[in-house]
Amino acid sequence: MPHLLDLPPEIHCLVAEEVAIGDEPDTWDCKSVQSLRLARKALYAASVDIFGIAFFVKRNHVVSRYSIGELLTITEHPAFGPCVRSVQIEVSCKETVDSETRPLVNKDVFVCSGSFCGVMQKVFENMKNLGNSVDIVVCASEGGGSFGWKKLAVGKDAFYPISHTLRQTLEAADLSKVTVRDLSIELRDCECTSFFVSQGEVDALEEAVAECLTARIDDNINFRFAGGDDCNSSISYNADERLLELHGDHIQLEDDCSDYVFDNWIANRPVRRLDISDCELYGTGEEIVARYFKPSRDLQEIRFDRVLLDKDPDWSAILNYLADHHDLVRCSLSKLECWIDAGIRGQFVTDLPGGYATFDAEGDAVTPGLREIAILSKKSAATSRL
Structure with missing residues (x-):
C-alpha cells in the first residue's frame, strides 16, 4: 500500500x-x-x-497603522493574497472618550494625514491585480473580534469618525479602480454608538453617504446600512434581485440617519421586490405611499411582516394604492398593526381573509386580496375604537 x-x-x-x-x-x-x-x-x-x-477570505481590521499594515501584507502574499474577498474596517476604541477630550483624539495622524487612504489604495490595487472584486464593510463597534484590537492601547487609541473612515475607504477603492460588489455601513453596539456617532457625527455621516454613494455607487452594487439612531434598524438593497429590505424598530420620515440614506440613495434604485419586517413606519398612509411605493414603478412582489403604522388608523390607503397602481405578481402579509387612541394608547392587528395569520397570494389573486384586506382593516379599526 x-x-x-x-x-x-x-x-x-x-x-x-x-x-x-x-x-x-x-x-x-x-x-x-x-x-x-x-x-x-x-x-x-x-x-x-x-x-x-x-x-x-473575510478580513476584519481595526483602524490602526499596525492593523491596516498587516492587511496590506496579507494581500501581497502569493498564496493568501488571492483569497481576500471582503474587507471590514472597524472604527474601534477600548474606552469611552468624553466630548471634552474628543476633539483632541480626533486628530490622529494616520487617518487625518491621508496615510490610511494611501495604504488602503494599495490593498485594493493588490486585490484588483489578482482579478478580485471586493466587499467593503465600514463599521463602528466596541471591538474585540477584529484584527489589531488587542494592540490598541487603553487610553491612547484615537477616535476615528466613521464618516472620515468611510470617505477614505471609498476614495481608496475609487483610486484603485477595484470593482466594489457590496458596501455595508454598520453602526452597532448601542453602548458605544453614542460615543462614535454624536449628532455632529450623524450630520457628517449623512454628508459622507450622500457624497460617496451618489457619486460612486451604481445600481449593480449591493448595499446595506445598519444601525441608525436606535442601532436596530437596517436598510439593504440586493442589486441582483432588485430586492429592498427594511428591517428594525423605527423607519422614520425625518431626523434619522438611516432615513437620510434611504431618501438620498436607496429611493432611486430600481426595486422589484420589497420586504418590510419588524418595523414601525412613521407617517400617514399617504406619506408612506409617496415615500416607499410611488418611486418603485417596477414593483412586483411585497412582503410585510409585523409592520406597525404610527399615524394612520388603518392600512386601507396603502393597500388600495398597491392594488390600483402596481401589477403585483406575489404578496405576503402578516401581522399588519396600527396605533389607536382609546384613553390608553394601544395597538391592534388587522384581520386577514379567512381569519388566517398570513395572507399569501400570486397572480390574479393579489389585487382582489389587497382590496379585501383594505376593507377588513377599516372594519378592524372601527371595532378597536369601541
Whole structure:
C-alpha cells in the first residue's frame, strides 16, 4: 500500500477537506487545518487553499497603522493574497472618550494625514491585480473580534469618525479602480454608538453617504446600512434581485440617519421586490405611499411582516394604492398593526381573509386580496375604537 505522501495531490486535497469538515468556512476546524498545513510539504500544498479560505477570505481590521499594515501584507502574499474577498474596517476604541477630550483624539495622524487612504489604495490595487472584486464593510463597534484590537492601547487609541473612515475607504477603492460588489455601513453596539456617532457625527455621516454613494455607487452594487439612531434598524438593497429590505424598530420620515440614506440613495434604485419586517413606519398612509411605493414603478412582489403604522388608523390607503397602481405578481402579509387612541394608547392587528395569520397570494389573486384586506382593516379599526 503506498504511503499517504506518495499519493497524487488530488488525494491530499481530499484529506485536507476531510480534516476541515463543515459545509461553510465558519464551521471549519481551522486549527486542525493549520496543523495539517505545517505537518509535511506535500500536505502544505494540499491544505493551503482551504487554509486561505478559512482565514483570509473575510478580513476584519481595526483602524490602526499596525492593523491596516498587516492587511496590506496579507494581500501581497502569493498564496493568501488571492483569497481576500471582503474587507471590514472597524472604527474601534477600548474606552469611552468624553466630548471634552474628543476633539483632541480626533486628530490622529494616520487617518487625518491621508496615510490610511494611501495604504488602503494599495490593498485594493493588490486585490484588483489578482482579478478580485471586493466587499467593503465600514463599521463602528466596541471591538474585540477584529484584527489589531488587542494592540490598541487603553487610553491612547484615537477616535476615528466613521464618516472620515468611510470617505477614505471609498476614495481608496475609487483610486484603485477595484470593482466594489457590496458596501455595508454598520453602526452597532448601542453602548458605544453614542460615543462614535454624536449628532455632529450623524450630520457628517449623512454628508459622507450622500457624497460617496451618489457619486460612486451604481445600481449593480449591493448595499446595506445598519444601525441608525436606535442601532436596530437596517436598510439593504440586493442589486441582483432588485430586492429592498427594511428591517428594525423605527423607519422614520425625518431626523434619522438611516432615513437620510434611504431618501438620498436607496429611493432611486430600481426595486422589484420589497420586504418590510419588524418595523414601525412613521407617517400617514399617504406619506408612506409617496415615500416607499410611488418611486418603485417596477414593483412586483411585497412582503410585510409585523409592520406597525404610527399615524394612520388603518392600512386601507396603502393597500388600495398597491392594488390600483402596481401589477403585483406575489404578496405576503402578516401581522399588519396600527396605533389607536382609546384613553390608553394601544395597538391592534388587522384581520386577514379567512381569519388566517398570513395572507399569501400570486397572480390574479393579489389585487382582489389587497382590496379585501383594505376593507377588513377599516372594519378592524372601527371595532378597536369601541
